[in-house]
Amino acid sequence: DSGVTQTPKHLITATGQRVTLRCSPRSGDLSVYWYQQSLDQGLQFLIQYYNGEERAKGNILERFSAQQFPDLHSELNLSSLELGDSALYFCASSVDELVGTDTQYFGPGTRLTVL
Amino acid sequence: AQKVTQAQTEISVVEKEDVTLDCVYETRDTTYYLFWYKQPPSGELVFLIRRNSFDEQNEISGRYSWNFQKSTSSFNFTITASQVVDSAVYFCALLGDTGRRALTFGSGTRLQVQP
Numbered sequence: 001d002s003g004v005t006q007t008p009k010h011l012i013t014a015t016g017q018r019v020t021l022r023c024s025p026r027s028g029d030l031s032v033y034w035y036q037q038s039l040d041q042g043l044q045f046l047i048q049y050y051n052g053e054e055r056a057k058g059n060i061l062e063r064f065s066a067q068q069f070p071d072l073h074s075e076l077n078l079s080s081l082e083l084g085d086s087a088l089y090f091c092a093s094s095v096d097e098l099v100g101t102d103t104q105y106f107g108p109g110t111r112l113t114v115l
Numbered sequence: 116a117q118k119v120t121q122a123q124t125e126i127s128v129v130e131k132e133d134v135t136l137d138c139v140y141e142t143r144d145t146t147y148y149l150f151w152y153k154q155p156p157s158g159e160l161v162f163l164i165r166r167n168s169f170d171e172q173n174e175i176s177g178r179y180s181w182n183f184q185k186s187t188s189s190f191n192f193t194i195t196a197s198q199v200v201d202s203a204v205y206f207c208a209l210l211g212d213t214g215r216r217a218l219t220f221g222s223g224t225r226l227q228v229q230p
Contacts, residue, residue, distance in 0.1 A: 002162070033217065043206065045217035056215035090160060092218075102210075103150070104218060106160035 003027065004093050004107035012113045018079040021110045025072055025093030031055070032074040033094075033104060034066055038087040049074055050096075081114045088112075117142045119209050121221035128197055129229050136192045136224045138207030144168075146212040149183065149190040154223070155203040163205075166190060197228045 003026035013019055025032050034046040036059075045058035049068035060066075063081075068074045078085060088109045094102035118141040128134045140149065151163040164174065166183050174181050178198075182191045194201055204225045208218040 002159075031216070035218075042222050043218075043220040045215075045219075048216060056217060058215070058217055088158060092160075102216070103162055103165050105162055106152070108157075108159045111158070 002105040002107065004091060004105055006089075006091050006107035006110050008110060009108065010111050010113075012115065013081060014115055015081055015083060017081050017114075018077065019081065019112065021076040021078070021089055021091075021112075023074045023076070023091030023093075023107055025074070025091075026105055029093035029095050029105075030072065031094045031096065031102070032068055032072070033092040034060075034074070034076050035090040035092065035106075036087045037090060037109070038084075043090075046076070078112070083114050086112055086114045117144075117209050117211055117219040119207050119219055119221035121205075121207055121224050123224045124222070125225040125227070127227045127229065130199060131196050132228075133193060133195050134197050134226065134228075136194075136205050136207075136226065138190045138192065138221060140188050140190065140207070140209045142209060142211050144211035144213050148210040148212075150208040150210070150218065151181070151190075151192050152206045152208060152220075153203045154206065160206070163192075194226075197226075199228050199230055202226060202228045 005024045030051045033048045046060040048056040066076045091107045092104040120139045147168045149166045153161045178195045180193045204223045207221040
């Protein structure tokens with residue numbers, strides 16, 4: 001158990017809908033990262049937050065957004081869902097992205113299926 | 116740009132055999148960090164090891180060992196006396212010291228250990 005929690009574990013929805021994925025980082029970790037794992041794209045970085053502020057963006061679609069709250073949990077919002085958004089979404093956390101030697105610990109993932 | 120190549124898509128061995136998973140990386144950063152993660156059939160990503168670019172000492176942890184060779188930009192992972200529980204997808208990942216703090220993953224190697 002990495003200490004990173006993600007809910008829900010599974011999510012099945014229809015095209016055009018909007019969903020919210022939730023992540024709680026390990027105790028003491030300030031950075032949260034979101035990754036998407038799909039069969040055709042592999043594991044890809046989406047976005048990073050550090051202590052409530054957006055720090056870096058990767059291959060995140062404009063239909064997707066995220067935020068990190070004062071209690072450091074994070075939510076990833078996916079809207080206008082398409083079939084191609086079906087994937088495993090991981091959240092990871094680390095102590096301090098400025099340290100430079102951080103290890104990112106991953107949550108169990110949320111498997112999203114868009115029908 | 117950073118790149119991680121895991122040329123072996125799938126490896127099948129019989130229990131107790133030794134197996135080496137290859138990882139080759141590309142980066143322009145002079146300081147960087149290499150990781151191995153394990154993804155068992157249950158789906159979570161489990162951190163195995165982190166290696167800093169300035170530390171080329173090889174590491175052994177039980178049946179696992181890692182061979183980091185800066186001259187060939189490789190960070191290979193060997194499992195000695197493999198067990199069925201080692202069956203998983205293994206990912207090599209790279210984190211540079213400049214730019215965004217996101218992991219660049221290889222495409223993964225699926226290891227099947229047959230009893």
